[in-house]
Amino acid sequence: MKLFLFGIGGTGARVLRSLTMMLAAGAKTPADLTIVPILLDMDMQNGDTERSLRVVDLYRTIRRGAYEGPTGSQGQKTFFATPLQPLGTLQAENAQERLGDSVMPKLTDHEGTFEEFLQVSSMDDTDRELLKLLYDNSAKPTTAELKLNLSVGFKGNPNIGSVVFNALEDSAVYKYFTGAFNDATDRIFIISSIFGGTGSSGFPQLVKLLQQPNQKLPIRNARKGAVTVMPYFALEDNTNSSIDQNRFLSKTKAALSYYQTQVHLDALYYIGDQAGGKLYPNVEGGAQQVNNAHVVEMLAAAAVLDFARRPADEFGGGKQHYEFGVKRNDRTLDLPHFYDRTYNDLLEPLIRFAYATKFYTDFLPGHLTEAFARNLNLRQDITTNSFYTALQNFMGVHFRGWLAEMAQNDRAFAPFDLNADFNSMVRSKQIETGFFKKGISEGFLRDQAGEVENKLQKSFPQNEARFMQMLIEVADRCREKLETVNRQLADS
Amino acid sequence: MFTSLYELWLGQNDDPIYAETIFNPVGLLTLVVAFVLAAIFYLGLGRWKAVFYKVGPWVVTLIVAALFGYAYALSYALDQTGADESDAYMQGFGGVNALYAVLYFVLFSFLLKRFSIYARRTPV
Numbered sequence: 001m002k003l004f005l006f007g008i009g010g011t012g013a014r015v016l017r018s019l020t021m022m023l024a025a026g027a028k029t030p031a032d033l034t035i036v037p038i039l040l041d042m043d044m045q046n047g048d049t050e051r052s053l054r055v056v057d058l059y060r061t062i063r064r065g066a067y068e069g070p071t072g073s074q075g076q077k078t079f080f081a082t083p084l085q086p087l088g089t090l091q092a093e094n095a096q097e098r099l100g101d102s103v104m105p106k107l108t109d110h111e112g113t114f115e116e117f118l119q120v121s122s123m124d125d126t127d128r129e130l131l132k133l134l135y136d137n138s139a140k141p142t143t144a145e146l147k148l149n150l151s152v153g154f155k156g157n158p159n160i161g162s163v164v165f166n167a168l169e170d171s172a173v174y175k176y177f178t179g180a181f182n183d184a185t186d187r188i189f190i191i192s193s194i195f196g197g198t199g200s201s202g203f204p205q206l207v208k209l210l211q212q213p214n215q216k217l218p219i220r221n222a223r224k225g226a227v228t229v230m231p232y233f234a235l236e237d238n239t240n241s242s243i244d245q246n247r248f249l250s251k252t253k254a255a256l257s258y259y260q261t262q263v264h265l266d267a268l269y270y271i272g273d274q275a276g277g278k279l280y281p282n283v284e285g286g287a288q289q290v291n292n293a294h295v296v297e298m299l300a301a302a303a304v305l306d307f308a309r310r311p312a313d314e315f316g317g318g319k320q321h322y323e324f325g326v327k328r329n330d331r332t333l334d335l336p337h338f339y340d341r342t343y344n345d346l347l348e349p350l351i352r353f354a355y356a357t358k359f360y361t362d363f364l365p366g367h368l369t370e371a372f373a374r375n376l377n378l379r380q381d382i383t384t385n386s387f388y389t390a391l392q393n394f395m396g397v398h399f400r401g402w403l404a405e406m407a408q409n410d411r412a413f414a415p416f417d418l419n420a421d422f423n424s425m426v427r428s429k430q431i432e433t434g435f436f437k438k439g440i441s442e443g444f445l446r447d448q449a450g451e452v453e454n455k456l457q458k459s460f461p462q463n464e465a466r467f468m469q470m471l472i473e474v475a476d477r478c479r480e481k482l483e484t485v486n487r488q489l490a491d492s
Numbered sequence: 493m494f495t496s497l498y499e500l501w502l503g504q505n506d507d508p509i510y511a512e513t514i515f516n517p518v519g520l521l522t523l524v525v526a527f528v529l530a531a532i533f534y535l536g537l538g539r540w541k542a543v544f545y546k547v548g549p550w551v552v553t554l555i556v557a558a559l560f561g562y563a564y565a566l567s568y569a570l571d572q573t574g575a576d577e578s579d580a581y582m583q584g585f586g587g588v589n590a591l592y593a594v595l596y597f598v599l600f601s602f603l604l605k606r607f608s609i610y611a612r613r614t615p616v
Contacts, residue, residue: 371613443543450610
């Protein structure tokens with residue numbers, strides 16, 4: 001089953017980043033799932049988007065090395081298990097234009113202001129005056145909507161975005177998507193925010209296109225879902241920015257009432273949060289818009305997986321609405337805050353991946369002379385082979401960074417302290433140690449890595465595939481040492 | 493076989509007891525002990541846990557083999573010849589046996605290391 005996943009705007013990109021992390025960790029997905037991420041944004045330079053594209057690229061490089069070699073398809077697939085396949089790499093009927101293998105194909109060739117996009121200069125006077133009634137044309141740079149440069153997105157103005165997204169139907173990316181969507185089991189999911197500009201305008205436009213009566217049958221009949229991210233953060237005051245956070249809630253209310261009557265999908269997931277004390281920089285877009293990861297984005301990504309896991313026959317009886325809740329409204333969330341399904345499907349895999357990350361980034365560099373490392377030729381390959389450098393970058397920079405950002409945000413999600421030792425890195429459960437019980441010690445890791453690598457030599461002659469299997473098994477053995485994690489919340 | 497190996501370095505001793513009753517048992521036991529030491533290092537400890545498996549411990553085991561080779565050859569020769577103290581030939585025999593113990597241990601190391609887990613890459 002292919003899941004065509006549209007991520008619209010900055011929120012779409014940030015949720016895709018979290019989704020990639022969870023897929024890397026081995027969050028529960030259907031075995032035959034392939035995700036086709038498609039980011040739709042005018043802001044090609046957006047910092048958040050750039051980061052998401054980077055992690056998807058790294059994910060694909062790692063997955064290729066680990067599973068796509070001659071023996072890669074055997075064995076366990078836990079980490080990096082689900083393929084992420086860019087739209088342009090699929091076969092598409094009647095595709096007139098090649099898309100390349102980026103998950104963010106260019107939406108339009110237009111570069112310039114909204115006024116230029118509308119070709120106002122070639123309009124007659126009546127149309128031009130009507131436009132001035134509808135859009136702010138004042139000289140004030142922060143509010144002049146017609147003068148807005150579209151290369152940084154719609155700066156929180158859905159009234160602009162909806163006009164631009166009207167042209168989505170004619171875009172190469174949309175045409176390619178319709179050509180590539182042919183299987184009755186394939187599904188469509190859309191990620192967008194409701195309080196910004198790009199997501200809140202792109203989402204209804206995209207849904208409208210998918211629901212058109214002349215739309216091809218497999219698309220019209222496909223199971224479709226969406227997650228709508230409602231306000232969850234607050235911005236710093238910035239009088240030079242055209243993004244006005246005071247309008248977040250009113251925009252959300254207006255959009256929700258529109259969705260109620262105009263958006264007909266099989267499953268609609270809603271998520272939001274009261275903004276915390278940590279204010280995000282009020283940046284209109286571009287490379288400087290790099291917001292810290294937030295648990296809401298992780299849970300919005302969990303909605304994607306929830307939709308993919310639900311059997312097709314569960315849908316069809318009208319719109320299903322889903323919301324997400326935690327056990328207690330604390331400003332810092334830990335593993336016990338989540339109910340069983342989230343814990344088992346998402347957080348257990350995260351624990352294993354956190355162990356694997358610590359093994360790879362902290363333990364391995366100091367143990368490259370061990371027999372297992374030499375058998376894998378790690379001493380040389382770890383700095384030169386693209387599989388290992390991608391893994392180092394993914395785990396050491398992006399995954400650790402993602403966890404650290406969520407831990408520092410408000411509301412925080414801080415289940416791990418990767419700077420602590422292996423025995424105390426899971427905050428809600430310490431591994432007890434004593435004179436004869438060392439827990440996850442260096443000796444334990446050396447024993448496990450050596451034994452597992454030796455066992456896998458015959459079945460996985462290719463080093464990268466063997467290394468991934470070893471990483472999975474070592475992480476499993478670390479998880480066994482942790483034993484049962486306490487799921488009861490301590491008194492606040 | 494062992495007689496010629498020792499006489500290669502030491503030459504023939506006037507007392508035929510070396511060729512008849514000393515060289516072969518000493519050579520054989522030295523070979524067996526070198527094998528046992530290598531087996532313990534590579535198959536025992538080397539497959540059990542990641543302990544005592546690096547080059548340092550391997551060198552220590554090598555020295556143990558050499559010391560055994562020297563001490564065993566000397567004491568066996570003293571015992572068989574009935575001499576009160578060792579002579580130059582006996583000392584030379586101890587030294588050459590120590591050298592063979594080292595040689596056997598290195599040889600068995602390279603034969604057995606492939607069957608080890610943790611010491612698979614020891615000494616190189």
